Amino acid sequence: MLYRTAGQFKTSYRADQALFPIKQDAFLLGIVLLCAWVIFPLTASEFAFQTLLTPILIYALAALGLNILTGYAGQLSLGTGAFMGVGAYACYKMITLMPWMNPVVAILLSGLFSAGVGVMFGIPSLRIKGFYLAIATLAAQFFLVWLFEKWAWLYNYNASGAIQVPNLDIFGLYVAGPQASSITQYYLVLAIVCVLTYLAINLTRGNLGRTWKATRDMDIAAELIGINLMKSKLTAFAISSYIVGVAGALFVFMWRGAAEPNLFDIPLSFRVLFIAIIGGLGSILGNYLGAILIVGLPVVLNTVPSALGIHVESALLEHLNIMIVGSLIIFFLIIEPHGLNALWRLIREKLIIWPFPH
Amino acid sequence: MELLNKIFVAPFADMVSAPDFLMQVLWEGLVSGVLYALIALGFVLIYRSSRIFNFAQGIMVVFAALTLVGLHEMGVPAWISVALTLGVMFGLAVTVERVVLRPLVGQPDIILFMATIGITLFLIGFGEIIFGGENKQMITADLGIPTGDVVLEPFGGLLILQHIDITAVVVAGLLVLGLLLFLNRTRMGRAIRALGDDHQAALSVGISLQTVWVLVWFIAGIIALVTGIAWGSRAGVSFALEVIAYKALPVLMLGGLESITGAIIGGLMIGMLEKLFEIYWGGPLLGGNTESWFAYVLALIVLLFRPQGLFGEKIIERV
Numbered sequence: 001m002l003y004r005t006a007g008q009f010k011t012s013y014r015a016d017q018a019l020f021p022i023k024q025d026a027f028l029l030g031i032v033l034l035c036a037w038v039i040f041p042l043t044a045s046e047f048a049f050q051t052l053l054t055p056i057l058i059y060a061l062a063a064l065g066l067n068i069l070t071g072y073a074g075q076l077s078l079g080t081g082a083f084m085g086v087g088a089y090a091c092y093k094m095i096t097l098m099p100w101m102n103p104v105v106a107i108l109l110s111g112l113f114s115a116g117v118g119v120m121f122g123i124p125s126l127r128i129k130g131f132y133l134a135i136a137t138l139a140a141q142f143f144l145v146w147l148f149e150k151w152a153w154l155y156n157y158n159a160s161g162a163i164q165v166p167n168l169d170i171f172g173l174y175v176a177g178p179q180a181s182s183i184t185q186y187y188l189v190l191a192i193v194c195v196l197t198y199l200a201i202n203l204t205r206g207n208l209g210r211t212w213k214a215t216r217d218m219d220i221a222a223e224l225i226g227i228n229l230m231k232s233k234l235t236a237f238a239i240s241s242y243i244v245g246v247a248g249a250l251f252v253f254m255w256r257g258a259a260e261p262n263l264f265d266i267p268l269s270f271r272v273l274f275i276a277i278i279g280g281l282g283s284i285l286g287n288y289l290g291a292i293l294i295v296g297l298p299v300v301l302n303t304v305p306s307a308l309g310i311h312v313e314s315a316l317l318e319h320l321n322i323m324i325v326g327s328l329i330i331f332f333l334i335i336e337p338h339g340l341n342a343l344w345r346l347i348r349e350k351l352i353i354w355p356f357p358h
Numbered sequence: 359m360e361l362l363n364k365i366f367v368a369p370f371a372d373m374v375s376a377p378d379f380l381m382q383v384l385w386e387g388l389v390s391g392v393l394y395a396l397i398a399l400g401f402v403l404i405y406r407s408s409r410i411f412n413f414a415q416g417i418m419v420v421f422a423a424l425t426l427v428g429l430h431e432m433g434v435p436a437w438i439s440v441a442l443t444l445g446v447m448f449g450l451a452v453t454v455e456r457v458v459l460r461p462l463v464g465q466p467d468i469i470l471f472m473a474t475i476g477i478t479l480f481l482i483g484f485g486e487i488i489f490g491g492e493n494k495q496m497i498t499a500d501l502g503i504p505t506g507d508v509v510l511e512p513f514g515g516l517l518i519l520q521h522i523d524i525t526a527v528v529v530a531g532l533l534v535l536g537l538l539l540f541l542n543r544t545r546m547g548r549a550i551r552a553l554g555d556d557h558q559a560a561l562s563v564g565i566s567l568q569t570v571w572v573l574v575w576f577i578a579g580i581i582a583l584v585t586g587i588a589w590g591s592r593a594g595v596s597f598a599l600e601v602i603a604y605k606a607l608p609v610l611m612l613g614g615l616e617s618i619t620g621a622i623i624g625g626l627m628i629g630m631l632e633k634l635f636e637i638y639w640g641g642p643l644l645g646g647n648t649e650s651w652f653a654y655v656l657a658l659i660v661l662l663f664r665p666q667g668l669f670g671e672k673i674i675e676r677v
Binding site: 070076124127128129130131132134135136138139142143145146149150266270273274277281315316319320321322323324325326327328329330333334337 | 411457458461462465466467468469471472473475476477478479480481482483484486487491604607608610611615644645647648650651654655657658661662665666667
């Protein structure tokens with residue numbers, strides 16, 4: 001009923017291939033964007049900005065980057081956390097070396113460093129495949145985190161070994177550091193995420209995206225039809241790492257405010273990987289659904305016992321959280337191995353033909 | 359010039375001038391190498407029989423060791439707690455097979471890999487709730503494992519071998535031997551290898567997927583317990599131990615995901631080389647703690663020349 005397609009006729013192939021083949025999809029996206037740009041900022045509390053809205057967007061962006069590499073180009077990577085770290089440290093160095101720099105420009109440029117490092121660690125993918133490659137990306141993970149710790153130049157030789165975000169402003173409005181307000185940061189993150197998502201959608205639907213998919217589905221066959229595997233894999237690494245790097249810079253500058261090397265350790269990589277897989281590999285929407293689940297779940301779980309009036313110790317609660325997240329990952333994999341995105345597609349199909357079963 | 363000297367000359371001069379220290383370093387490396395090899399062995403077994411990259415192997419080590427110590431703390435005699443722990447590992451194998459693996463048969467590799475990470479998280483949370491997060495002492499003495507050390511004096515120097523380490527090496531050797539015999543000489547072992555070669559063909563000649571999976575996970579659990587005891591008596595038992603799982607991954611890369619020989623040789627190589635590198639190059643030149651990545655970089659370099667690892671099966675692809 002809500003998704004009735006009656007009367008929406010397609011008269012050209014172009015219309016058939018359009019981004020929104022059904023009007024209601026565009027309408028739905030409009031509602032979501034309206035919520036994100038107007039309704040949430042008007043209604044959300046400081047707590048909601050800090051624990052839900054901003055982190056969901058940042059994690060979704062990181063997962064989007066990973067998804068381009070793993071979901072579209074088929075190269076499994078376990079080093080996302082470290083590439084986020086490269087983005088964050090590059091941004092920090094640029095800001096401290098050139099304090100006059102516009103923070104947004106710095107954040108967008110920091111992705112380039114991460115892209116460079118990503119391509120370097122992506123070179124083995126030309127020879128190595130599957131799980132071997134996944135373990136090879138762990139080399140990047142461990143090596144880079146070690147480097148963040150030992151290379152004192154990266155954190156300006158300060159005693160704590162951590163990076164601290166200074167107060168940064170654009171035309172007098174603080175966007176990062178202790179003086180920035182959550183809502184400014186949220187809008188900034190939202191804007192960057194929207195732009196990058198738009199670009200990612202177009203990329204994955206275009207020539208490059210089809211090249212990636214061919215590489216993923218069968219690389220030898222792709223090579224036989226004239227796809228340059230090296231170019232395909234390395235562009236995937238570059239673009240994926242760029243997005244991940246920007247997400248890393250946002251992660252530290254717009255949300256955490258400070259970072260130690262071990263923040264970028266392997267749990268972060270896995271978190272992003274969970275989001276990408278639970279959301280659905282090879283989809284854009286899935287990253288957002290996955291991020292909402294993985295970031296939102298612990299917050300919800302934390303509030304459940306106090307809402308029910310049961311007192312649970314925080315350590316126990318934390319361990320229960322880990323346990324429940326673990327079981328839910330397995331649960332979601334069992335009910336829909338292709339992720340929440342596939343679940344939504346199924347629901348949408350049912351809605352279109354509702355109330356008839358076929 | 360100074361730098362070249364530090365890289366190419368000084369370390370070797372140090373090695374020659376203090377051969378006893380070199381031997382000590384190699385021995386330490388060998389012992390950790392044996393443990394890496396054991397964990398890698400658990401991975402290889404499960405990978406061969408089901409093509410599942412079992413990320414939970416590292417946490418199974420911790421979980422087995424924690425169960426053993428936890429049971430003993432409740433007043434169960436040492437050897438009975440070993441038996442009970444084996445029972446728990448069997449229960450874990452059955453549960454994992456029934457709840458996680460069976461519904462996911464035939465899914466892409468990455469989905470199964472993710473599921474094992476889910477198992478990892480579950481076991482971390484579960485273990486912390488039941489046994490607590492603090493570091494525990496392994497019940498070395500109660501199990502009758504000799505403590506103390508042997509002091510040798512090669513080249514007029516000093517070489518200290520811990521009894522625990524010697525025991526670990528011997529037991530690991532026996533375990534590997536037993537495993538190889540089991541895989542190569544028994545019906546069940548052949549069934550495991552058959553499943554690894556081709557699921558459907560194995561099923562069609564009447565090999566039960568479920569039984570073999572439970573068995574393989576149980577064997578991985580036994581290996582985990584042995585590793586847990588050996589590593590736990592060196593460093594104590596806590597969830598910090600899970601980092602050794604990350605050490606086993608480059609071993610797999612180096613040795614090849616399917617190869618038992620590869621896991622053993624890879625483990626010993628990585629154990630010794632990373633100690634050597636840390637002591638003679640990493641510490642003086644790079645500020646130390648290079649053990650966290652050295653194994654990966656080494657494995658990566660080897661893989662660039664042999665993409666299937668040193669002993670892995672060469673993958674022949676057809677379109």
